[in-house]
Structures are given as C-alpha cells and as structure tokens.
Amino acid sequence: MVKDLQEIRHLENRDQLNGSASQGAALESEHLSRVVGEKILVNEISVQVQVGEVLAVVGPSGSGKTSFLRLLNRLDEPTGGIVRFNGRDYRELAPPELRRRIGMVMQAAFLFPGTVADNVAYGPRQRGQALAAEQIAVLLQRVGLPGYQERDVSNLSGGEAQRVSIARTLANDPEILLLDEPTSALDEDSARKVEDLVLDIIRERRMTCVIVTHNAAQARRVAHRAMVLKAGKLAAIGPTDEVLQDV
C-alpha cells in the first residue's frame, strides 16, 4: 500500500514537472567534449535541459556520465564545445558563482570535518553570508535531520551524511541541481529514502535537474527524459520510458 502511494506520488511529480518542461532551456550543451591525453571522455554531446525538467544520464561504467556532469558546472574544463546556462555562455560567469547556481551532489557526501551546521553553512559563508541558526534548522528539518546541527559529521551514517550533503547544496539556493549517483553508495533502504527526498525537493522547488544513475528503475522513477551515453557519445535521448524500454 505504501509502495503504491509512493508510485502514485512519483507519477504526480512527473506530471507536474512535465507541465513545466517547455519554458526554455535552463542548460544547454553544444558539441561538448573533453579529451584527456588520447582518451576521449566526452564526445561532442549536444543536449538541452528545459526549466523544471529532470534529465537522467544513464550508461555503462566508463561511458562518460560523471565526466559529462562535471563539465556542466565547470568542475572540469571542456576541451571543446560550449555550455549555455539560461541562454548565456557559462564562461561569462565566475566559476564560484556558476557553481553556486548549479549545485552538485556527489556520489559520496565528502563532508568537511566539524559539525553538521558548519557543513550546511559552508556555501553561503564563501560569499560572506552567515546562515542564521533558524535557516540551518529549517534545511535540516527538510532533509529529515531535525536537531542534528551540533552533531559531529564523523558520527553520521552514510544516509545521514548524504542528507547533510543535500542540505549543504540547497543552502546555496541553486537554480539547477546536478546529482552524481547520489544513492549508489547507500544501502537499499537509505537509497530509496534519499531518492524520495530528492524527488520531493525537486517538486517543491520546481528545480531543473540532471541526475547520473546506473539504475534504470531509478531513472524511470525520477526523470522526464533520459540520455544514454556509450563511450562518451550520446547514443540515445528521449522520454525515459521510451529510451529505457529495453534496459
């Protein structure tokens, strides 16, 4: 029964997001490439992500999923092509500003030593802003960790750490969320809870989102469209159910 309700809610999420998916490209790559030495990691990928859309990036290990995602917030520098953020070449923005607006949640939480509150306040602190205690409390409440402010991050479980990582990213109030297999390092139960949390947040904030996942079922649950990468090249893109019907 609970599972059915979750499925209904996911479908509602997708319908709501589908309704807002044609307002214009929030993020666009054009012939985006990255070559390191003689290895082609990302090969001439052109794709548009609409405002409010959730795009899943799927493909086998080593196909360039994470490499592609890292180019979208300039964590790595493209060796060819261009990325447009809200229609503008993203190189017009300073990398710290770009990365604040295009938030990223990584596969592992990579929390900084200290308390949960320190971690949540990290992003705004880089811009000289102090996050109020109430704001930290609200963010932690939102990710299901009420009262965790003063906990040392070394005492958190994997699922809790990933929730803190999500809260830390949300503290920057990003317009776009990049998710790099955010549940792959978690056990099944934690993974599903974190996935539900991410879905709820995307729905609430009507966020544009690019999620890398090796899990086709997860891609079907969360994304409007999916793109399949093979050896760094775009092999297919389209509505998730169509693209992943044979996966």
Next chain:
Amino acid sequence: MSELLSIWNHQVILGIVQAAAAVALCLAVVFMCRRFAVHVEREAALSLARGFVQMVAVGVLLAALLHGSLPIAVCILVGMTFAAAVTAARRAPGISRPRLLSFCAIAAGGGVAIAVMLASGTVTSDLIILVPVGSMIIANAMNACAQAMERFRADVLAHVGQIEAGLSLGADPATTVAPYVQSAVYASLLPRLDMLKSLGFVWNQE
C-alpha cells in the same frame, strides 16, 4: 699574482690531503666490512673515485672563487638556489611550474635570512664566510620547501573529494586547499622548530 698562485697551490694541496684522509677512512670501513663478509668493494671504489673527483673539482673551484668579490658570492648563491629549486621540484610531480615555485620559495626564505644576517652584521660580506653560511641556509630552505610540497601534494591527493565538494559549493580554489597548505607548512617547519629548541645542545645539520 704570485700571492694568488701561492694561495691556489696551498688550497689545492690542502684539498688533496683532505681527500686522501677521507679515502683512507673509507678504505678502513671497506676492510672492516670485508672482514665480516659484507662486500661493498665495487660500490665503495666507484663512490670513492667519484667523491675524490668531486672534492678536488669543488676544492679547485672554491680556491679560485673564494677570493672574489660580493657580486661573485651573490652569483654563487643564486646558482645554489637554482640547483636547490631543481632538487626540491622533483618532490612535486603534478604541481604546475614546480621549479619556478621552488626557486621563488627558496630565494625568498633563504634570501631574506641571508640579507638580515648581512645587515645585522651576523655574517660579513666576505665571500669565504658568505658562501658557506649561505649554502647552509639555502640547503635548509630547500629541505623545508621539498617537505612542504610533498606533504601538500599527498594531502591534496588524499582529499580530492572534499576539495571538489568545496569547489562545487562555490568556494574559490585557494580556500578549498587552505587547510592542506597550512598543514604542509606546519609539517615542513616542525623539524626546524625542533632544531631551534635544541640549539646549543644538539647539532643537527640536515
């Protein structure tokens, strides 16, 4: 001219005698090793030959140069700094422009120390004093630089995830690596601080 030749001859003879004394000591060690079936004859012979040539060459060079003027001393110290930078840079593969970075670091640290010592009269500008003291300071600066770069590189490699997480949250690169710069500098200074603490009791020339 005759005075210079006299000094030259004196220095060369002194250098050869010192080298011969060193060879004699090394041969004694080789014979001791041989007695306990530790065979280091070949390596010892090669090392001795090389050391002898180097010592004579350096002795001749110093004998010629140590009677030069302050500009010559400065040139020698700059040359030493460059050699130290090349050596220190080998500890930092992957760091961009390591030789330039090492040269600037060693020159800044060693240069300031030498300048202050000169200005305060701790050492005189005589080449025969300045070059040996300067070389010791440069050697220490080289060790500190190499240790700092090695530690920094190791720390960055061990914390790539956290550094990238910081960058992804909008931090500038200098902020994300600041903790590792601090720990690298601290680690490189520790041996020097220990030397300072034991000054007068323990002589520890690195």
